[in-house]
Each structure stands twice: as structure tokens, then as C-alpha cells.
Amino acid sequence: MNILALPAALAFTMNLTLCLIVLSSSPKHVPHQLFACFVLSFATWDIGEVIMISSPNPVHAIFGVKVIFAGLTFAPLFFLHFSFVFPFRRPSQWAAGWRLISLYLIPVTILVTFLSTFEIDIERFKEMKSVFYYGLLLEEPLLFLLFVGLVSIFWGMCTFWGIKNLIRSLRATRIPRQKLQIKYLIFGIVTMAIAGTVINLLNYFFQLKWPIFFLASLYSLLVSLFFTIALIRYRLLDIHLIIRGGIVYSIVSGLILAIYILIIKNIGEAISQKAYGRSLLLESAMILALVFMFLPFQRKVGDWIDRFFYMERVRFRAKLSEFGRTLTELVDLGDVARTTVQFITQTFHVDPVAFFFLKEDGGEYRQIFGNPFHEEKKYLSQSPFAKRM
Template sequence: MNILALPAALAFAMNLTLCLIVLSSKPKDLTHRLFAGFVLSFATWNLGELIMINSTHPSYAIFGVKIIFVGLTLAPFFFLQFSFVFPFPRETGWRKGWRRGILFLIPVALLTTFFLIFRIDIEKFKELRNVFYYGLRFEEPLVFLVFLGLIALFSALCIYWGIRNLIHSSRSTRIPQYRLQIKYLIFGILSMALAGTIINLANYFLKLGWPVFFLASLYSILVSLFFAIALIKYRLLDIHLLIRGGLLYSAVSGFVLAIYILIIKNIGETISHRAYGKSLFVESALILLLVFIFRPVQRRVADWIDHFFYMDRVRFRTKLTEFGRTLTELLDLKEIVRVSCETIQETFHLDRVLFYLLDERGEFRPVHGPFPEKEKKYSPESPWVNHLASIKRAVDLRHLLEKEGNIEEVEELIEEGWLVGVPIFLKERIQGFLLLGEKKSQKEFTTEELELLEAFSNQVALGISRALIYRDMSLKDREIMQAEKMVAIGELASGIAHEIRNPLGIITASAETLRKYKDEKIQKEMTDYILEESQRINQLINQFLDLARPKERKWERCDLREILEKTLLLLSPQAHRLGVKVEQEVPKDPLFLMIDPDQIRQAFMNIGVNALEAMPDGGILRIKIWENGKGKVIIQFSDTGKGIPKEIRGRIFDPFFTTKERGTGLGLPIAQRIVTEHGGEINVEGEEKGGTTFTISLPIREVQKDEENHSHRRG
């Protein structure tokens, strides 16, 4: 391959790649097919240049010239056809019927006349390494000039007409993205024409000596880059992901092609010439080596394309990742809504964001943002919500209004300054939506930004889903707790009623007996019954109040041995009456604790009484106290009574649960509450055949601090 063909080869590779990508994305779409034809006409021009420059025979060069003229003639025609349908089809008679046929016949007639009438002479330029180039020599120059004028007039008319169509489309659309695409397309075409003129004038006035076909190929590369940028940055046909890959491989293949022409071809020929071998094998080996050497280049080119064309996408991707991490740490629905609005407002530089969420009544109401003066609510059947639910993606409200016609609710939103709506879906059902205001830069929303908003909405939907699950679980937990409280209250009420009903029955019967009999002995006996049962009721009420409304603790530094000694002194009459022997194992040294002595004595008393009542026929009550070396003091009450059945062992600390005839069922619950409030624990162990052990553990941390302070004061 001749080195002068390098620009044409690069331009051909890029234009052909763009053409195939555009055509393969939506092969049935008319807009895509016409734009592919427009780009293919430039690729045809580049192909003709390649054939002509690399030809070794005049007939091949003449064939290349004909291909060049095909591309140059068809390019303006395809541009005009493309302008009829981009960015949306225009109502014109030139798109159908006999008028459309005339437009197709004009380029065909021009090319047919050129091929049949005019003779092309080919000559070699020795100063350009014997490259064939076309020389326009005709027997009737005047006829050719007229023909050339017709081609120029047709091309100029197509370009003017196409630009005029684009300007009319720009004025008639209300969609900012369309206007931006049209402006760039018009500006790019005019800029390319100006660039071609400047290149040729510079070559002429500066006497650079570059051949026309070389300049034309350079110009074609500029056109290819313009198409690529238009498709990627301005979403001309919304196929940016395909274009990115195509542009990547075009750039890499063009780079490899340049290396091949400039280095491998010459090196291969030199080595084969000296080694008297065929250059094909040498070139193949060098190309294989080149593939391995430049594999890392592909990734670097991809990163460069991302940062050059997708700078905003990279920034948005980073924001989206951070947003997702933040949402995983939130479970409160209001907090998720607030963070979502603030993140979207900060990321897209918006003046305001309003969040609507579906409430319990099945209506969409604003939950965060600049609330309107008059609250607006939307039902799921409203036209605005229905359109948003059917589209299932972020939508420009002006685009929606232009596409769907007059929608009163959408018009009101636009009048209020809202530009974009973003639906929030949960389980294929719209759960809410976001309304986005204007950007602070006054720029319009691009298609890429609308796609990124969909990614944000998916993250918001996941966050809301977790928050709703957490809320439902919390509600169920509260309902369960409330139900458990009601059950506990019912059990307490039942226990109180049961315990009070018995003495009340005795009091009532005694009072009736007093009314019937006047005997003093009987009256005294009935009066004693009434007083005894009244005291029992009073004692029951006091115990219940101790359980339900604990007294304020009075912390004192006390020796636990003294409290136990006073407790045993109170228990000794009952123990003696029942024939129970009390054994105690306590340390000789004092055990000082910061406790409420009265409450701890009451806890010991309740456990001791419970142990004695478990041994009506006598037994042994063993009491031990020791330090376990882990910052706790252990107090253990063991009896040799009848034991506690396994099936009721877990209920002995429930209020009013008792197996005794005259028991209240409050002694052990009160003891447990006292121990727990002192930071300790109480456990029960025993055998069903006999014997029960209650173990109390109390912390001594506060004791240690107090002793340290006491020692410090003495020092």
C-alpha cells in the first residue's frame, strides 16, 4: 500500500464502521438507513481514492475515479433525504409520490451521463512516487463545464434545502435536545465546508505542494470525526454505546493500519529482500507481534474515549455508587426521601426537586421539596401518572406534551417550572415519582442524563423498598409487643381478681354472720376474720405496687453478710415451726456492695420464704455467698423441698403464678425485679424429685470504685 493512501484508508475504515453500526442498530428505521447511506457515500469516496492511488494499471485507476464521483454525487442527496426525517418526519410532498421519484432520478441521470459521455484520462505523477491520478481532459470542454456546473448546482441545492429543513424543524420543536442536535449538525456541516476551503487555500497560497486527493482524504477524516462526535456527544441517533465500541475499534485498527504502512510494510520488504524470501510471511509474523504488543493500547483508548466523550457519565457513575452506599445505611423512609432529593439536586445542579409518594389512601402526595401553596395530589388513574407509568423511565415533560398531545396536568407542571418526571417503581407498580426543576446553568437535560436518572430512580426504589419492609416489620413488632402487653395486663388483672376474690368472699361471709348472730364470741371470731383478710388484701396490694411501681432506690455501701444475717433472723421463726435447719456458708471478711439494703433484704426474704414453704415437713436450707473472681458476688439458696416440675420452671417468675393455696405469686417476680435493677441476675435450677437452688449474682464494680475513693480519702 502506498503511504499517500494512508489518510484515505483511515477515513474509509472510520466511515464504513460508522455506517455499519448505525445500520445494524435499527435496520428498519428510515432515519438510521438514510444516515447510514449518507456516511456510506463518504466511505465510497474514500474507497475510490484507495483504489486509484494503489492502482498499478490505468483501468483500475479509472474504476477508482468513477467510484469517487458516485460518492460525491450521492452524499448531498442522502443528506437532503435525511433532513426530511430528522429529528422527526416532516410533512412534505417531496417524501412520497412522483416528486420523490424525481429526486432519485436526478443523481442517477448525472452519474449515467458522466459514465457514458465523458472520457477520463489517467496519468502518473512521477514526483508523487508514480501515483495514478485523474486528469479531466475532454474533447468538448464547454459541455463538461456545463455538466460540472449542473453537479455543483445539484449538490448546493441539496445542501441548502437540507439545512433549510433542519432550521424549520428546530423552530417547530419544543424539545431542547432536538434543537441542540440540529444546531450541532448545521454548525458541523458549515464548519466542515469552511475547513475544506481553508485547507485548499492554504495549500495553494502557502505552496505546500500537497496533491488534491491527499487533501481530500484529510478532509474526509475530519468529516468522519464530526459524525462520530455527533453520534456520541450529541446523541444524533441515540446509539452511543454501539458507537463507543465502534469508535474504539476504529481508532485501534486505524493506529495499527498506520503502523503497518509506515513500519511493517517497509521492514518486511527489506528483510525479505535481503533474505531472498517472500515478504508475506515476514509481514504476517510482524503483524502477529504487533497484535500482542498493542493489546494494552485497547484499554487505554477505551478509557480515553470514556473521559473525552463520557466525562459526565464517569462523574455520574461515581455519584451513583456513593449514593447507593449511603442508601444501604438508611432505613427511615423520610431520611431516604430527603437524601435522594438532595443527591439528585446536587448531582445535576438543579434549582429544586419535589418527591411524590403513594400514601395509605392510595394517592400521590408531596413528601419532600418545595411544596406548592395549594397541595396537589394525583390519583393512580390520573392521565399524568398513567403516562408516566406506561413510559417507565425518566421523561422530559415538554417532549411528552409534544408527543402525546395536550395533557392538562403536564401543561400545569411545565407552567410551574417542572421539566422532568422520574417514576419510582416497586414490583412493577409505580410507588412515587420525582419532579425536577431547571438546571442552575439554564442548560437542557440530555438523553444521557435522563438515562442516568433512571439509574438513580432504581437505587431510590431499592432504598424505599427496604424502608417499607423495615417499617412493616417494626409495626408488626409493635403490634406483637402491644398484644403481649395486653395479655400480661389480662393475666395481672386475672391474678389480682383471683387473689382478692378469696379474702373478699371470707369478709362478706363474716359480715353476714355478724348480722345474723349476736353472740360476742362469734362476733369476735368473725371480726378477726375480717381484719385478717383485710390485712391480706392490703398486703397483696402493697406487693403488687412494689412490682408495678418500684420504690426509689437508696444506694448505700453495705456488708452483704449483715443483710443476710437480718434476713435469717426474720426467717428463723418460720423455719423453726416447719422444722427446717438453716445452714450458711459466708466469708469471714466483709463483702461491701453499693446496694439498696432494704430492697436486697426483701429479695432475700422472698426467696427464703419460698424455700421454706417448699419444705412443709422439714428439711435443710443452705445459703452460700462467695466472689467468683469475675467482678461478681454470688448468693445461693438451696433447699431440699419437693422441687419444681420442669414444665412450670419457666413460669415461676411470672406475676401471680403460684402453685400454693394461699400464695400470691408475687414474691419471686419482685425478687427478680430487684436483682435486675441492681444489675444482677437470678437463675433457678433443680430436680423434679426434690431440691431447688436459686442463684443470685450481683456486680461489685461500683464497690471497687467506692473502695478506691475511700482509700484515697484516707490516704
């Protein structure tokens, strides 16, 4: 596989993994099925990029481009259908029956027309030095622009309609967790749309002459990050899985790899060319320098991931550590009991809590601190309750 395809391959792996996690958690649940299809459409886009970049001949590269267009064409419809049923099924004439089938026929018609009618070719960009990338050669540019326009209109219609459905669900639900999930979903969809628009506008107005897929790998990694945060931090679709930070580490690795591809390798070639020829030793030295430069940040990134995704766990560890240090400084039994009861009450959110102490004669347990009960509690040391505890 071409090294230029590694960011897209990472994004494909993450999106496919998230798709399988969502689908396996509840395969018969319609919201899980639709969200899995939504993520899978982006995974289709990613695998199309991998095929396009790694293909040894233009025929395979053109097939990769068609796979990319297939994923991008169906993604907005899966989001729209998902908005009809998340977090609960809303009454709508478009959520079932022939109306829903007609919605699915729109991307099918657009895609079939494009694949059967439009003629495209592909070439590699040579003026980009080491960053070789494919660009499209259009046999009929007007037809291609018509296809892009139809897909853009379809994207805008589905996105607006889906966000409108989510806003209605946000107003209808009374569960705080569902409100938080819907808000993040709306924020993520709007942010992804704005990011894609800004990238294309910058490319157009500043005449950067970057091909349409030049930043697609980085953008797909951002999409993967959005899905990861939605599932892990905000518990979208009630998926209660303990997922380690490896997915986010992969995203960070992909960004570092993109920096290497877009900056380090070009700088190495530019310097080596001025030094009368390419220098593999110089490029290798710059790569090693980049690796060592990022080593000090490894633990900081790991700590940030723990704080971001596992904030409750981090807070519990901090409270437990502080509780242990406090106990080592106490000598009075009453202070020990008071500190223990307060820690249990604040950490585990239980009430009431009582602290019992075995008298010196060993006869019974008596309460020495805690919330008062309706009557004084005491337990004989040989009672079933005391033995069980």
C-alpha cells in the same frame, strides 16, 4: 494494499460500520435508511480512494476515480431527503411522489453523462518524492470543469435546502434532545463544507500544487469523526448502543499514520539522500522514535475519549468514589444515613428516599433519616416487604 491507502481504508471501515449499525438498529425506519445511505456514500468515496491508490495499473485507478465521483454525487441528495423526515416527517411536496423521483434523476443524469462522455486519464506524481499520488489528465478540461461545476451547484443546493429544513424542524420541535441533535447536525454539515472549501482555496491561492485527492484521506477521517460523535454522543436516531472508543482510537491512528506518510518518511528520505543514499535503518529508527513518542499520550487519549463520549459514566464513577471515601470517615449512624440518602437522591434523581434501621431487639425497621412520608413507616422484621428487601 499500499500503505498510502491505510487512512482511506480506516475511514471506509468506520463509515461502513456506522452505516450497518444505523441500518441494523431499525431497518424499516425511513430516517435510518436515509442516514445509512448518506454515510454509505462517503464509504463509497473511501473505497474509491483505496482502489485508486492501491491499483497496480491506470485502468483500475480510473475505476477508483469513477467510484469516488459516484459517492460524492449522491451524498448531498441523501442528506436532503434525510432532512425531510428527521427528526419527524415534515409536510413537503418534494418528500414523495414524482417530485422526489425527479430529484434523484439529477445526480443519475450527471453521473451517467460524466462516465459515458468525459475522457480522463491518470498519472502518478513523481515530484512528491515518496508520497506517490495519482493526478487526473483531462482529455477535455472544459467538460470536466462543467461536471465539477454542476456537482458543486447540486451540493450547494441540497446543503442549503437541507439545512433550511433542519432549521424549520428546530423551530417546530419542543424536545430538548431533538433540538441538540439538530443543532449538531447543522454545525457538522456547515463545518465539513467550510473545511473542504478552505483546503481547496489554500491549495489554489498558495499554489501548493497538491492534487485534488491529496488531503482527501484526512478529510474523510474528519467526516467519520463527525458521524461517530453524532451517533454516540448525541444519540442521533435514538441508537442506544454501548460502543467502545475503538472507532476514535482508529481515527487517531489514522492521523498518526498520515503524519508518518507526509512528514516522517519524507524527512527520512531527505536525510538519507544527503547521507549518500537511502537508509532503511534511518527510516526505521525514525518510525520507532515516533511510536515511542506517542506512547505517553495513549492513556491521556483514552481518558479524553471516556470524558467526551461517556461523561455521565465518568461523573458517576467520581461521585461513587467520593461517596466511598466519605463513608470511611463517618462513625455516627445519623451521618451515615444522611450521607447515603443524599448520595442516592443526587445521583439517581429519586425522591423521596428514606433510611430504615433495624432496632436492637430485632423486632422492626424504623425510619431514622430521609424525606418524611404522610405517616410514620415501620416494618416488622418478618413482614413480606422486609424479607424481600
